[in-house]
Amino acid sequence: MDDHRAQVEELMADYRRSREQLASVQRELATVAGRASSPDGTVTATVSGRGELTALELSEVAYRRHRPEQLAELVVRTVAAAAAQAAEGTYQALSAVLPAATDPAALVAGTADLKPDEYGLDDNRAVLGQQPARRRVDDDEDNEQRESWLDSELINRRAR
Template sequence: MRVRGDSVDDHRAQVEELLADYRRSREQLAAVQRELAAVSGEASSPDGSVSAVVGPGGKLVGLELSELAYRRHRPEQLAELIVRTVGEAAGAAAEDSYRTLSAVLPAATDPAALVAGTADLAPAEYEPEPARRPARGLVDDDEDNEQRESWLDSELIDRRVR
């Protein structure tokens, strides 16, 4: 037979155990938040002329362009190279985030889908509709781009002629 005091003591022990679990969970969550706040990714272009560092949330926190970047690439090419390199750095930062999250998520949960907000959705609910192709003849093919001189060399030649 149970005495009323034992029942109260059992209840207190259960509450204390729940509070201890709650504190452990909060500590683990705080540790994950600190790790996510320190996430970063780095990338360099294949020719080494562009380097990018991306922090938490894909925020660009560092960008370096070598002196050769301006000589090797026309402005639009350099812009494209910067965007591509920053994208690669952001991908590396995202992978770092996914590794951090996977340590605390259930085994069957995809961290990338969770971050994207698609973890509980079917692909039909979040996949974009196929883009329409532009009509033929409306796309500007810049085929002679490879045959052009470097934009910097062109500028220097123009200055010497004057």
């Protein structure tokens, strides 16, 4: 009877350790965030470990330096970079408790035990929430031949 009781106590101790490890990982996941800035420093984005945009900062210069569509594209790219950084933090936190052969990115995507043909996508990037490579907008090309859209708008308002 004492052997049985000792086994139960050992199992309960293992359970408590596993539960505490899980709680620790949950606390770590709650603090994961990614932060990225655009190459010119006009846009900064912060994304939570769950992929939620939690902060977006646009410098005043951003409106003068970029046309609206260029600024929108820059915001999208910067948010994507912050999201990728947050995802990496999530993967690292999960790796501590996953078996060595488990891909944390596939686990988060819900495809850990599936092959690409089983979930109907040829490109794993789409499953992992990553955007396909986008065509880069060349800011300098258009900016050299035109004045800032904001300056033009201000000139038009003053003329009225």
